[in-house]
Amino acid sequence: MKNRKEARWTRAVEDHQAPSHSLFDSPQTFCYAPRRFTARCDEITFTPMNIKDYLEQKRVEVDRFLDSVSPPATTAPTTLHESMRYSLLAGGKRVRPILAIAAAEAVGQPSPGLMPIACSLELIHTYSLIHDDLPAMDNDDFRRGKPTNHKVYGDAMAILAGDALLTMAFDLISRPDLMKGCDPARQVRLIQELAYGSGNMGMVGGQVFDIQAENQDIDLPTLQNIHKHKTGMLIRAAVRMGAIAAGAEDRQLDDLTSYAEDVGLAFQIADDVLNVTGTREELGKNPNTDAERGKKTYPTFYGAEGARKLADDCVARAIVRLSPFGPAADPLCELARYITSRKN
Amino acid sequence: MKNRKEARWTRAVEDHQAPSHSLFDSPQTFCYAPRRFTARCDEITFTPMNIKDYLEQKRVEVDRFLDSVSPPATTAPTTLHESMRYSLLAGGKRVRPILAIAAAEAVGQPSPGLMPIACSLELIHTYSLIHDDLPAMDNDDFRRGKPTNHKVYGDAMAILAGDALLTMAFDLISRPDLMKGCDPARQVRLIQELAYGSGNMGMVGGQVFDIQAENQDIDLPTLQNIHKHKTGMLIRAAVRMGAIAAGAEDRQLDDLTSYAEDVGLAFQIADDVLNVTGTREELGKNPNTDAERGKKTYPTFYGAEGARKLADDCVARAIVRLSPFGPAADPLCELARYITSRKN
Numbered sequence: 001m002k003n004r005k006e007a008r009w010t011r012a013v014e015d016h017q018a019p020s021h022s023l024f025d026s027p028q029t030f031c032y033a034p035r036r037f038t039a040r041c042d043e044i045t046f047t048p049m050n051i052k053d054y055l056e057q058k059r060v061e062v063d064r065f066l067d068s069v070s071p072p073a074t075t076a077p078t079t080l081h082e083s084m085r086y087s088l089l090a091g092g093k094r095v096r097p098i099l100a101i102a103a104a105e106a107v108g109q110p111s112p113g114l115m116p117i118a119c120s121l122e123l124i125h126t127y128s129l130i131h132d133d134l135p136a137m138d139n140d141d142f143r144r145g146k147p148t149n150h151k152v153y154g155d156a157m158a159i160l161a162g163d164a165l166l167t168m169a170f171d172l173i174s175r176p177d178l179m180k181g182c183d184p185a186r187q188v189r190l191i192q193e194l195a196y197g198s199g200n201m202g203m204v205g206g207q208v209f210d211i212q213a214e215n216q217d218i219d220l221p222t223l224q225n226i227h228k229h230k231t232g233m234l235i236r237a238a239v240r241m242g243a244i245a246a247g248a249e250d251r252q253l254d255d256l257t258s259y260a261e262d263v264g265l266a267f268q269i270a271d272d273v274l275n276v277t278g279t280r281e282e283l284g285k286n287p288n289t290d291a292e293r294g295k296k297t298y299p300t301f302y303g304a305e306g307a308r309k310l311a312d313d314c315v316a317r318a319i320v321r322l323s324p325f326g327p328a329a330d331p332l333c334e335l336a337r338y339i340t341s342r343k344n
Numbered sequence: 345m346k347n348r349k350e351a352r353w354t355r356a357v358e359d360h361q362a363p364s365h366s367l368f369d370s371p372q373t374f375c376y377a378p379r380r381f382t383a384r385c386d387e388i389t390f391t392p393m394n395i396k397d398y399l400e401q402k403r404v405e406v407d408r409f410l411d412s413v414s415p416p417a418t419t420a421p422t423t424l425h426e427s428m429r430y431s432l433l434a435g436g437k438r439v440r441p442i443l444a445i446a447a448a449e450a451v452g453q454p455s456p457g458l459m460p461i462a463c464s465l466e467l468i469h470t471y472s473l474i475h476d477d478l479p480a481m482d483n484d485d486f487r488r489g490k491p492t493n494h495k496v497y498g499d500a501m502a503i504l505a506g507d508a509l510l511t512m513a514f515d516l517i518s519r520p521d522l523m524k525g526c527d528p529a530r531q532v533r534l535i536q537e538l539a540y541g542s543g544n545m546g547m548v549g550g551q552v553f554d555i556q557a558e559n560q561d562i563d564l565p566t567l568q569n570i571h572k573h574k575t576g577m578l579i580r581a582a583v584r585m586g587a588i589a590a591g592a593e594d595r596q597l598d599d600l601t602s603y604a605e606d607v608g609l610a611f612q613i614a615d616d617v618l619n620v621t622g623t624r625e626e627l628g629k630n631p632n633t634d635a636e637r638g639k640k641t642y643p644t645f646y647g648a649e650g651a652r653k654l655a656d657d658c659v660a661r662a663i664v665r666l667s668p669f670g671p672a673a674d675p676l677c678e679l680a681r682y683i684t685s686r687k688n
Contacts, residue, residue, distance in 0.1 A: 058570070076553075077552040080552040080641055081544065081554060084544065127507075128393065128507075131504075135502065136480070136498075136499035136500050136503060156555055157555075160551055160552055160555075161474075162551075164543055164548045165512055167539055167542055170535060171536065171540060176532075176533075184528035184529040185528040185529075187532050188531050189515060189518075189521075191518040191532075192518040193626070195512070195518055196515060198511055199508055199511035200424055200428065204424070204507050204508045205421050205424060208423060208501070211500055231420055284452040
């Protein structure tokens with residue numbers, strides 16, 4: 001009875017999802033970087049661009065937009081709004097919104113509502129950090145170089161600020177004033193992508209896999225499964241949402257989805273490596289916390305250098321999928337490279 | 345500078361919201377039940393119906409639907425899905441989904457996707473209970489006659505189950521397989537109603553007002569403000585979403601919004617009274633917790649009997665707004681009456 005019910009449920013989920021992608025569905029394959037990928041990647045010529053300038057420009061735009069749509073700290077309930085703004089405007093890298101914007105640019109069509117769409121991802125990311133830092137979860141004291149939300153506002157307010165930011169993501173993307181000009185059918189599809197990528201089968205599911213793996217002698221496929229969900233699904237949603245907002249065709253969406261899956265893996269591996277090799281100043285939080293918690297990460301299996309090589313392989317494979325887009329995908333290409341070279 | 349920014353933000357919020365309603369915006373007025381309301385209410389004749397049968401039938405339908413769309417406990421991450429199901433399928437009264445369904449019936453037009461729309465409200469309600477019961481919040485051990493979620497699954501899993509249920513509400517209402525036939529523009533409007541009613545300016549905001557009032561010598565307007573947000577906004581969203589799903593005209597939506605605002609207040613006052621007068625068996629949780637926490641509630645200001653009378657006045661006023669709908673609004677009428685007469 002249970003099995004039949006499960007089959008029915010799984011089918012229902014599959015029915016309403018975009019076609020699955022072999023690479024993402026078989027995480028076992030991703031740690032090999034076949035020579036042809038690397039070779040093909042080297043053949044692509046990109047217009048030179050300064051990724052730091054691009055990132056900085058987009059980051060400023062994202063920050064400005066987030067500030068403008070966040071409830072002022074003077075509006076009641078003031079403590080809630082202060083707490084939301086404290087974490088949301090704490091100077092994050094804005095990787096997810098920028099990925100969404102760059103994906104829309106790669107497709108190259110007008111994308112009404114792109115900024116609220118992109119920023120909805122940052123709201124989800126920020127809420128997950130606030131809840132993740134709670135004493136009941138990772139019990140972290142520092143985040144982005146500042147005391148964590150609950151250290152400043154208390155646990156209750158941190159829980160509620162997280163809930164409010166999560167809800168605000170869906171508010172933003174459904175507000176008629178901000179989303180003017182976006183086709184409603186496309187808008188619903190974007191909301192579905194966001195919900196699926198961040199929920200029980202996406203990011204939240206990944207956090208549960210992650211918690212359950214603590215102090216366990218996990219194998220590589222288990223580690224890959226954690227990464228795929230915890231970090232991968234929201235990065236996948238970011239790129240797909242940008243592409244959908246710009247009216248990507250199925251084939252373009254397939255290419256960009258594959259790109260996102262590899263970039264998501266590279267991002268998490270790089271994070272694991274930074275946790276081992278970074279300083280508190282570079283990271284804005286305490287380093288080496290994974291080892292202290294008995295967490296197995298990529299460096300546990302491959303060493304820091306081996307893990308870094310794996311991340312580079314992922315990036316190379318991701319870049320190959322961008323060739324059909326030409327120079328319009330330069331920012332996505334540089335973003336992929338930046339992700340493994342960053343220091344925080 | 346701040347004031348101008350706040351004004352701009354407030355205006356932006358107002359712009360994208362439905363017209364405000366004087367009763368709801370001036371909570372000070374609602375505790376008086378003008379004679380004409382009571383008189384007009386008595387003049388309305390409703391077809392007799394058995395509200396208990398209606399509630400039971402709808403409750404079974406809602407439960408069945410929630411069960412069918414909830415991830416099976418055998419699907420990974422199993423503990424998360426077990427924890428979500430534990431609270432979601434714990435036998436709640438399903439007041440919010442039933443209000444949405446009854447509002448759609450009052451309008452009387454076909455409402456594709458009504459069940460996922462209605463059940464999204466129960467997902468929001470359930471997540472808020474899980475988070476509210478956490479040790480960092482109300483620290484409650486029992487809910488709906490069973491140990492609270494964190495007592496069974498631990499604090500971390502309870503936080504994540506709440507996050508997943510919140511996200512699932514927006515997943516449900518944007519799933520193409522479940523929402524087939526619903527006009528996408530209407531769907532976006534429904535998502536906006538849900539987000540607004542449950543977020544920082546709605547339910548979550550109300551929870552913050554509530555926490556801040558603990559052990560404070562609050563006055564009546566402050567208490568009304570808490571109730572308006574904490575319980576009122578989601579009940580308002582429930583009725584409005586049902587009405588919008590059925591294609592309500594502006595005037596119908598106005599009437600049903602007023603109905604919802606009065607019913608929401610009645611519901612919370614009745615809850616406060618039950619907290620004083622109910623037994624643990626009736627409530628499924630410990631009684632008199634408000635007084636123990638030093639919370640001022642309606643019975644503090646009016647006594648249990650006076651508060652009950654106030655709730656009755658709200659119900660009478662709510663029912664008056666149903667007269668344009670005729671017998672189609674019988675369930676809404678009976679639901680309003682049931683809300684103040686219930687024992688849990």
